[in-house]
Amino acid sequence: MTKVIIIGGSYAATKAAKLTLEIDPIVEVTMVTPSSSVFFNVASPRALIESNIVDQLIIPLKKVLGSTLYERCTIVNDFADSVDLAAKTVTTKSGEVLVFDYLIVASGSQSKSPAFKMNGDCETSKTTLLSYASRLSSSGTVGIVGGGVTGVEVAGEIGSLGTKKVTLISGGVSPMSAISKLSEKAAKKLKDLNVEIINDLKVQNFDENLVNLSNGTTLQFDLVIPTFGNKPNSHFLPASVLDDKGFVVVDSHLMVKGYGNVLAFGDIADIGDNTLIEIDKRQVPVLKATLGHLFKGTNLVEYNENKMKDTIIIPISRDGGVGMISGWSVPNFIVRMLKSKTFFVDRAASIF
Ligand SMILES: Cc1cc2nc3c(=O)[nH]c(=O)nc-3n(C[C@H](O)[C@H](O)[C@H](O)COP(=O)(O)OP(=O)(O)OC[C@H]3O[C@@H](n4cnc5c(N)ncnc54)[C@H](O)[C@@H]3O)c2cc1C
Numbered sequence: 001m002t003k004v005i006i007i008g009g010s011y012a013a014t015k016a017a018k019l020t021l022e023i024d025p026i027v028e029v030t031m032v033t034p035s036s037s038v039f040f041n042v043a044s045p046r047a048l049i050e051s052n053i054v055d056q057l058i059i060p061l062k063k064v065l066g067s068t069l070y071e072r073c074t075i076v077n078d079f080a081d082s083v084d085l086a087a088k089t090v091t092t093k094s095g096e097v098l099v100f101d102y103l104i105v106a107s108g109s110q111s112k113s114p115a116f117k118m119n120g121d122c123e124t125s126k127t128t129l130l131s132y133a134s135r136l137s138s139s140g141t142v143g144i145v146g147g148g149v150t151g152v153e154v155a156g157e158i159g160s161l162g163t164k165k166v167t168l169i170s171g172g173v174s175p176m177s178a179i180s181k182l183s184e185k186a187a188k189k190l191k192d193l194n195v196e197i198i199n200d201l202k203v204q205n206f207d208e209n210l211v212n213l214s215n216g217t218t219l220q221f222d223l224v225i226p227t228f229g230n231k232p233n234s235h236f237l238p239a240s241v242l243d244d245k246g247f248v249v250v251d252s253h254l255m256v257k258g259y260g261n262v263l264a265f266g267d268i269a270d271i272g273d274n275t276l277i278e279i280d281k282r283q284v285p286v287l288k289a290t291l292g293h294l295f296k297g298t299n300l301v302e303y304n305e306n307k308m309k310d311t312i313i314i315p316i317s318r319d320g321g322v323g324m325i326s327g328w329s330v331p332n333f334i335v336r337m338l339k340s341k342t343f344f345v346d347r348a349a350s351i352f
Pocket of ligand 1: 010032035041042078081106107118150233276
């Protein structure tokens with residue numbers, strides 16, 4: 001029987017398992033993942049101020065896959081430690097050697113703090129979130145390190161409490177400087193929440209209370225929350241298939257160059273913008289076609305980077321935020337309706 005190994009256990013990996021078994025119900029699917037649950041990290045900024053939702057962010061794989069698919073998959077609860085692409089083997093951290101015909105690498109990326117990404121087991125994300133939430137309740141001053149989307153969302157949530165002095169250290173020319181169409185609007189909304197923004201200075205180092213900046217100053221806070229990161233989980237792959245940042249180099253069919261039986265899918269692939277929209281709208285159709293081609297000889301489709309380009313919705317408090325759909329700016333009330341109100345917590349399982 002054809003053996004497919006999927007490395008990872010989050011959005012991309014669970015979608016890959018569903019697609020694989022949908023295309024060929026008789027292949028043998030093995031998922032290598034350190035956790036038996038998934039982590040709905042999308043709502044982690046809200047969980048910092050509403051810790052009662054944390055349990056809803058941890059969802060068992062069985063629920064996400066559904067009982068039938070779950071029974072059809074072999075789940076190996078471990079990290080992939082090395083992959084031999086020529087011998088077609090994956091060796092786990094505990095030393096188990098698994099053989100594959102096809103490999104789908106869906107091991108994503110990690111953030112500095114496990115509060116925002118499933119860096120290992122979901123329990124670590126849960127305990128980190130709960131610890132931040134508890135320390136936050138007794139903190140008067142909060143320093144947020146990193147001005148990407150996560151930093152802006154976290155600053156918005158904590159700023160909206162109206163009881164903390166929040167400082168966002170963007171590390172760049174402005175918060176969300178990579179999303180120039182929304183950057184200024186986001187900064188204005190944060191300032192309206194009395195969030196202080198520090199731009200143009202790099203963070204040299206930080207701990208739970210102190211942040212050292214590149215101009216030699218040291219800032220002191222009751223709580224420091226790092227929100228940056230996005231480091232690829234790819235140490236187990238040979239450097240020859242990685243780009244200079246550690247993401248897996250793929251062609252327009254998500255195939256790893258030089259290995260027609262190895263695919264990369266989700267954040268770990270060196271394409272796209274590391275979002276769920278990227279996975280659902282741009283990569284899923286390609287993965288589906290590539291698996292169909294490999295298993296059934298059907299036609300390939302090309303990756304299209306322009307599909308739903310410039311689409312992102314960013315809550316800045318429960319009352320709204322900023323966003324754009326296909327490059328068109330969306331008004332505050334739409335952001336509120338689409339995401340800020342609930343952060344999708346009520347339908348988290350269906351997003352995997
Ligand atoms: C706070 C936050 C909010 C976000 N909100 C949104 C949003 O609203 N909309 C949106 O489109 N995007 C959002 N994103 C981006 C989104 O989280 C990512 O695009 C998504 O997580 C990518 O999914 P993935 O499955 O590719 O990788 P990941 O979610 O990073 O999952 C990687 C998986 O691989 C596992 N793994 C890692 N190393 C190994 C190993 N060695 N062996 C086996 N398994 C391994 C991990 O445990 C995990 O299960 C957000 C990101 C953050 C940080």
